[in-house]
Amino acid sequence: MSLPLVFWEQAGQEGVLDGFTGAGPDRSGNMAFHAGGFPDRARANRKMLCETLGLPFESYTCAEQVHGTDILVVEKKDRGRGRMEPSDALPRTDALVTNEPDILLNIFVADCVPIILYDGKTRSGGLCHGGWRGTIGEIGPKAVRLMGERFGAEPGNIRALIGPSIGGCCYDVGPEVEEAFRAYPFVLSPLSCRDGKVFLDLKAANREMLLAEGLREDHIALSPLCTSCGDFPLFSYRKDGKETGRFSAFLRMPSESNK
């Protein structure tokens, strides 16, 4: 059995290892302990991801995600947190940034937007988990700002990969979400109306926010895959129910020696 990887490696990015894992054809690709039912399977999948990338399992590091907008700077001492047990994960944070080269970051999603950020110049990067609350709370721009404050990364150099999530095709929202996004000063509205329902394009919203933060248009890639209606096997909270598994985004920044 192999873990399905959706690699989006961008050529010439100095040894950055980044991409997304999928659900797999047999839907055994769950990466998270808090969902999907089978922690042993998740542990095995995490090991498989490390093996596939040629990294030690000790480098695998993840957080307890709570649909908030707190961001943690991951340091050497945090290496390996959460890899075996949920109680050990980096607590209550939905984005991780680092410039440590020996740490593989992993975040979990099933409809929410996974965002990978990296700056080859400062060798820093981050992962964000952006549901509607995280998105409207500017989790992507906040991670970009923190990369600037802590590592000196400039928005004009940062590249972003906005991964598979529920699309504007399938994500109908209620009044609370609609009002929150109508009140936000987007350049391009991510809301659309069909059949008496309001649909939100979370990927587009995150893209607009990153552009407003100073990222270059040609530095932002956006996955066309929808977790709900796409052909590629992914997990969808909306479609599969709350017991569904989680797929993931991963990132390992390079050091001088492995660039």
Ligand SMILES: [Zn+2]
């Ligand atoms: Zn869809």
